[in-house]
Amino acid sequence: MELRHLRYFIVVAEELHFGHAAQRLHIEQSPLSRAIKELEEHLGVRLFDRTTRSTRLTRAGQVFLEHARRVFAVLEQARNSVEAVAAGYLDQLRVALSDGITPPRLSALLAQCRQDDPDIEVRLFEVPLSQQIRGLHDDLYDVGFAQSAEVGDGIVAEPAWSDPLMVALPARHPLLVHKRIPLDEVLRYPLVMCDPQSCEGYGQQIARILRRAGTDPLIAEQVTSLELMLTLVAAGYALALVGASQVIACRNGDVVGRPLAGRSPTLITYLLRRNVDPSETLSRFIDRVSPIGVDTPSHHTDITKEIKP
CATH class of the missing domain: 3.40.190.10 (Periplasmic binding protein-like II)
Incomplete structure (x- = not known):
């Protein structure tokens, strides 16, 4: 087994299409297919289920993908450590x-x-x-x-630290009449939320806060970064629940942060x-x-x- 076998396997696993993977690797499709076959023969398992219409990972392929990525992560760490010593x-x-x-x-x-x-x-x-x-x-x-x-x-x-939870609103929003905004008023408007896989911990804390409110929020959009979340707030698409430091870091004059009414929760x-x-x-x-x-x-x-x- 060579490192190129692992690299080829990872790309095919990510693309789930041999033609697209070959283009990404800048090689022909036939040597890519041979390399994957060699890898499967070496391991004694089938890594992909292939039909004329689709390519998908087998259960063995899913497990092997985690280990293959870990190999390259360790190699990258080794390279970084050597560079640090050299510097x-x-x-x-x-x-x-x-x-x-x-x-x-x-x-x-x-x-x-x-x-x-x-x-x-x-x-x-x-x-x-x-x-x-x-x-x-x-x-x-x-x-x-x-x-x-x-x-x-x-x-x-x-x-490590806590951050007061704020409501991020677009400038000139009707809720800005409140110095501290009741949560039930916030939930009358659509929210932009962070994708639960990209911001899992943040999503867990926000979900617990919303459960206590007893009202299901209207989710306008799920995004993969807090930066895009506040961009959508600035554009007037929705409101957001974020930490005060995130509002400050945004530095966007079209985004205004207000605390929640009552005992304001914190993001830890x-x-x-x-x-x-x-x-x-x-x-x-x-x-x-x-x-x-x-x-x-x-x-x-x-x-x-x-x-x-």
Whole structure:
């Protein structure tokens, strides 16, 4: 088995079409078909079910795809580590980010890392929550941030910081007559939500909040990024429920953030790591997170001033 076999297999698995996969790989279809056949003979299993109309992965192919991708992820990590050593870094910290984690706290944390540990290279990986959890188990990442504590056995989820939940509205929206908007008023309008697979932790927290309201929301659109979500809000397509820091990071004059009436809920960001003793480098990183995550009255005041129209 050669690496080209794995690379070819991954592309065919993603395209589920040998012709399209061959075009993407810049090879003819016949050598691609031969390579997949060689791989299946080497493994002793059929990876694809092929008909004249379709190509789909077998159960064995689905399992093998996860492992093949992991092989290339490990190779990429090895290349990154060698490059870090060549660049003069003493160590490397691999940080996974899920659920659209945004400034200002992440920016402050990374700036503190550069100041305190300039010889430590910090590499960031934006991945879905499920991929982050697998990567932590497989030692592809040292630590991660996500908006979910439902991470299963072997992973520790510790609250890192919280963010007041806001309603993001287009400028000149009728609900702007409220200084604090009742949730039942928000739910009279369509919402744009983040795709549950792309922002799984964020979706879990928002779903719990909406369940308490006892009303099913009208979902106008599901998107794969918080940036596109706020773009649609600015265009007047729908409202959104997001963290205050995300409204601030948006920097779009056509988006206005308002708090919810009553006891406003918060979105919690968690630090995720394997349930083992952390390295010295990781321990220092974790120690920096706690002070950054502290909410102070002045911090909330600044947010309120910045999101007013």
